[in-house]
Amino acid sequence: MQENxxxxxxxxxxxxxxxxxxxxxxxxxxxxxxxxxxxPATPLPHAPPxxxxxxxxxxAVLPIVDLAMRFGLGLTEPTPRSVIIxxxxxxxxxxxxxxxxxxxxTSSEASMQPTPDIAxxxxxxxxxxxxxxxxxxxxIVTLDSVLPINAKAAA
Amino acid sequence: MDxxxxxxxxxxxxxxxxxxxxxxxxxxxxxxxxxSETVNAVFRAVHSIKGGAGAFKLSQLVQFAHxxxxxxxxxxxxxxxxxxxVMKVMLRAADVLADLVxxxxxGREINEASxxxxxxxxxxxxxxxxxEEVEEPIDFQPTVIDFGLPEISVxxxxxxxxxxxxxxxxxxxxxxxxxxxxxxxxxxxxNRLGTMxxxxxxxxxPSLDEVDPNGAYLSWSVSLSSEAEISSVxxxxxxxxxxxxxxxxxxxxxxxxxxxxxxxxxxxxxSTSAEAPTTMLEMPVEAGQExxxxxxxxxxxxxxxxxPAAVHVLSxxxxxxEAKIASVPTQTTIRVEFDRVDRLINLVGELVIxxxxxxxxxxxxxxxxxxxxxxxxxxxxxxxxxxxxSVMAIRAQPVKPMFQRMSRTVREVADATGxxxxxxxxxxxxxxxxxxxxxxxxxxTHMIRNAVDHGIEAPEVRLAxxxxxxxxxxxxxxxxxxxxxxxxxxxxxxxxxxxxxxSAIKKGLIPADAQLSDSDIDNLLFLPGFSTAAxxxxxxxxxxxxxxxxxxxxALGGRISISSRPGLxxxxxxxxxxxxxxxxxxxxxxxxxxxxxxxxxxxETLKPKKTDIHGLGAEGRVMSIRETFVPLIDLGAELGFRDxxxxxxxxxxxxxxxxxxxxxxxxxxxxxxxxxxxxxxxEANYGTVAGIAAATIxxxxxxxxxxxxxxxxxxxxxESLSGELHYGTGx
Numbered sequence: 065m066q067e068n069x070x071x072x073x074x075x076x077x078x079x080x081x082x083x084x085x086x087x088x089x090x091x092x093x094x095x096x097x098x099x100x101x102x103x104p105a106t107p108l109p110h111a112p113p114x115x116x117x118x119x120x121x122x123x124a125v126l127p128i129v130d131l132a133m134r135f136g137l138g139l140t141e142p143t144p145r146s147v148i149i150x151x152x153x154x155x156x157x158x159x160x161x162x163x164x165x166x167x168x169x170t171s172s173e174a175s176m177q178p179t180p181d182i183a184x185x186x187x188x189x190x191x192x193x194x195x196x197x198x199x200x201x202x203x204i205v206t207l208d209s210v211l212p213i214n215a216k217a218a219a
Numbered sequence: 220m221d222x223x224x225x226x227x228x229x230x231x232x233x234x235x236x237x238x239x240x241x242x243x244x245x246x247x248x249x250x251x252x253x254x255s256e257t258v259n260a261v262f263r264a265v266h267s268i269k270g271g272a273g274a275f276k277l278s279q280l281v282q283f284a285h286x287x288x289x290x291x292x293x294x295x296x297x298x299x300x301x302x303x304x305v306m307k308v309m310l311r312a313a314d315v316l317a318d319l320v321x322x323x324x325x326g327r328e329i330n331e332a333s334x335x336x337x338x339x340x341x342x343x344x345x346x347x348x349x350x351e352e353v354e355e356p357i358d359f360q361p362t363v364i365d366f367g368l369p370e371i372s373v374x375x376x377x378x379x380x381x382x383x384x385x386x387x388x389x390x391x392x393x394x395x396x397x398x399x400x401x402x403x404x405x406x407x408x409x410n411r412l413g414t415m416x417x418x419x420x421x422x423x424x425p426s427l428d429e430v431d432p433n434g435a436y437l438s439w440s441v442s443l444s445s446e447a448e449i450s451s452v453x454x455x456x457x458x459x460x461x462x463x464x465x466x467x468x469x470x471x472x473x474x475x476x477x478x479x480x481x482x483x484x485x486x487x488x489x490s491t492s493a494e495a496p497t498t499m500l501e502m503p504v505e506a507g508q509e510x511x512x513x514x515x516x517x518x519x520x521x522x523x524x525x526x527p528a529a530v531h532v533l534s535x536x537x538x539x540x541e542a543k544i545a546s547v548p549t550q551t552t553i554r555v556e557f558d559r560v561d562r563l564i565n566l567v568g569e570l571v572i573x574x575x576x577x578x579x580x581x582x583x584x585x586x587x588x589x590x591x592x593x594x595x596x597x598x599x600x601x602x603x604x605x606x607x608x609s610v611m612a613i614r615a616q617p618v619k620p621m622f623q624r625m626s627r628t629v630r631e632v633a634d635a636t637g638x639x640x641x642x643x644x645x646x647x648x649x650x651x652x653x654x655x656x657x658x659x660x661x662x663x664t665h666m667i668r669n670a671v672d673h674g675i676e677a678p679e680v681r682l683a684x685x686x687x688x689x690x691x692x693x694x695x696x697x698x699x700x701x702x703x704x705x706x707x708x709x710x711x712x713x714x715x716x717x718x719x720x721x722s723a724i725k726k727g728l729i730p731a732d733a734q735l736s737d738s739d740i741d742n743l744l745f746l747p748g749f750s751t752a753a754x755x756x757x758x759x760x761x762x763x764x765x766x767x768x769x770x771x772x773x774a775l776g777g778r779i780s781i782s783s784r785p786g787l788x789x790x791x792x793x794x795x796x797x798x799x800x801x802x803x804x805x806x807x808x809x810x811x812x813x814x815x816x817x818x819x820x821x822x823e824t825l826k827p828k829k830t831d832i833h834g835l836g837a838e839g840r841v842m843s844i845r846e847t848f849v850p851l852i853d854l855g856a857e858l859g860f861r862d863x864x865x866x867x868x869x870x871x872x873x874x875x876x877x878x879x880x881x882x883x884x885x886x887x888x889x890x891x892x893x894x895x896x897x898x899x900x901x902e903a904n905y906g907t908v909a910g911i912a913a914a915t916i917x918x919x920x921x922x923x924x925x926x927x928x929x930x931x932x933x934x935x936x937x938e939s940l941s942g943e944l945h946y947g948t949g950x
Contacts, residue, residue, distance in 0.1 A: 106923065109857075109860070109924075110910075118914060124899070124904065125903070125922055
């Protein structure tokens, strides 16, 4: 009910902002389950390069998606400061490997700007819109197509 | 709507229990070792199904259950002897009832013609000496026999067709509602007996703030004019006996009410408080009351005196043990959603891993073996293991329901083939994981069909061979060294080895000059594309053979074997893991990763010599094992963990067998150990991965992958095929 209320009067939504390479992105906080440190993942055979493997999240097997690689920004070299954002995507739980979590933003639907029209597949596929925050540009990520297509179909 | 759906679901769940209870009782009756309680249990089961079905307006189910129930009532009353022929009809009726329940549950249309015949057969059972009894209006009503009171004269019995006027006062007590009975259902049932006028007395309802939501405040007074005997009227109240104040007056003649009897009894026993008989006495009073009722009815002039009271006391004695048995619940159970159990199992699995990690840390920290930390940790380990076992036991279920279903299969196949077969089961209480039970039902049905169709001979053949005309199929279950072993044996002709051999040669499954031992020949039955029946019958020959059975057993992590003795019969023996939540596997290292190979797939492990490995084609390699060549799969390269092929002399080969029976050698770096692993789904959060069956979590908290040997072998074969094609076009 409360969520609906928020949406209805297009009041403020909260977002978790994070850094991937030199760029900043954010996801709706309602989809974030937890944030945890990097642990080495078990590689999956025949997986696309952006799927770093799977880790154990309290008994559940959690796939880790390297967002930098997914966005075409090159492979992330995990450091002790790297972070895994555990998010819900439909019925599944997925870990997103990012360089760092930078901020919690409060923003409204209204202040979202459409994605600037550039010839980037990445932008078209993963970016829903952008926010301007203190001179920074933060892209809002849609997570629907983060996992490989065959994996989603099989699930 | 939702709550209704939930109730409906509960009803069908309960139906399943009732059906299994019924089947069990009927089988006991069939075998001739049933007492009156067994018959009662069967009757109650059918009656409950009828009652519930009535509430959901499943009229076909109600009707059939009613017919069936009537027949059972006759058995209960001693009017119908459960001869083998009668039991045959009863068992078939039970099958139909199960079908109807299932059809009702799935909301399927029920074709009445499909069970008309059997319904007629059941009805025919209730016809005694050409006179059909029960509610149908008929001339003669011999109900008096019911009570076994020889002194009752026939003259005293009222003429059946005459209309009786009953005045019934019915005041449910709170217990009635507590026991999930419902006054309206009783009244509705009563209404079926004749013309009824019911008045509800709501005067006892207290003011709103004093009302107990679980209390019972309503009472009904009913005038009923019906052709039915008072016994039929009483029967309506059978299920609420002791849970309501009940007074039935016939044609103005008062029948002794509960309260009267209680008062009399209290008097007879010298109780000081006649009005409030102790609750301990309540139950026997009601149990004895039924017998006393007709006596009252038959001698209406007799005034209640100390004499009937004495009778009551006597019947109290007689009724006591029965009442006791009925009141002791066989086993208290609760219904728990499967998800909750799974969640618990997951958490406990996690606890085990955590505990293992903790142990690891303590060892690393170099605590003395006698330190309190180490001792405490050992206790924790023991506790965790116990918790894990207990949790696994929650999922465990006895194989009994599945075994019971098999007896139906035996009946059907025996009927269709004109054979006489009896199923004997042993070890029904053996418990195994619910999923195993569910997935075992199909292969087991298939094997039972085979045993009856192919194993057991026709009666005349059996007699000629000096065997009893009736064949026996034995189905047993037992726990053996951490696995469940299920055996199906028949006392039939055994495997006809000449025929099997000839058939296999004809189908090109083996070379014509193959030299096979007897057991080798028996095992040919499991080969894909093998069918033994000379003529494909519509029972077992459906194009699926024992190979399918073998594959499904292997998919469950089990193995199957056959042993057969000519003229004496065959035995199929299956050994299965107790649970699908854990798996016996071999942990191996490949390119720095740990992988788990299911133990059921492993034939042997070998240390290959360089000379054992031979190249074949562009990339293919084979390994020679005792003069036979099997394809070699380099796991590291196959799974993409490394680019360069492994050096065989630094590796270990694991010989695996797929469900289809083909053998391959898997090349791994080293073998770590053999262990039980908890199976975790990869699909839940990711998807299927070719060659990988599932994942597990190791003691150090990392995820390890469990190989799917069948898929891996197939994938490897296709890959090398496409590789060759690629090279072919490239060159």
